[in-house]
Amino acid sequence: MGIRQNVQQLLKELPGGVELVAAIKERTAAEVLQAIEAGIKTIGENYVQEAERIYPLVGSKVEWHLIGHLQKNKVKKAARLFDMIETIDSVEIAAEIDKRCAQMGKVMPVLVEVNSGREKQKSGVMPEDAEELIKAISSLPNIKVMGLMTMGPRSGNPEDSRPYFITTRKIFDGIKTLGLANVEMKYLSMGMTNSYQIALEEGANMVRIGNLIFGQRTGD
């Protein structure tokens, strides 16, 4: 099937209130435009540099989410290009985004990334540290915490993702209950091509999908 049919199928299948983020890493601008014509409203990009390259061709007719790890030296560009940053995992990076957004007169919606699989090589905050991080950054005036994002360990079997989604969902609900000022626990971003159905069952309302829209990436 082509990109158009893939997008239309997904949009039909996803329950109301679930936001579809098209993960565009390694795709061409032409492919991204096809997805947008088929109804994609939000794009997820892993790399600031790739976003810079594609942005002029795609522009602001869609929302841009950063879904890859952000380095401090890229924050200035990221603050300009993105409408949401899904990968906050330290006070330092949040403070830097806050500073850059203040200079632009912008308030950046952000998600805190949870390392739900506790994987050493992965970014994201440890599950037990998510609440403390959110409390620490909630007072920054030019960012707004809007929820959580998680990847979970990669596995061939979608069921293996379930415990990590449950862990993240529990943290999400717990923080929501606290009713912190300037924190709106609205989005729970979890699930990719092989796991989004499980993620939806466990409460995701934002899914990030690449391969199922654009076809298998070369090198995957």
Ligand SMILES: *Cc1c(COP(=O)(O)O)cnc(C)c1O
């Ligand atoms: C690549 C990627 C996705 C999408 O993965 P697919 O398997 O292509 O659906 C989602 N989230 C992040 C953070 C990614 O890097």
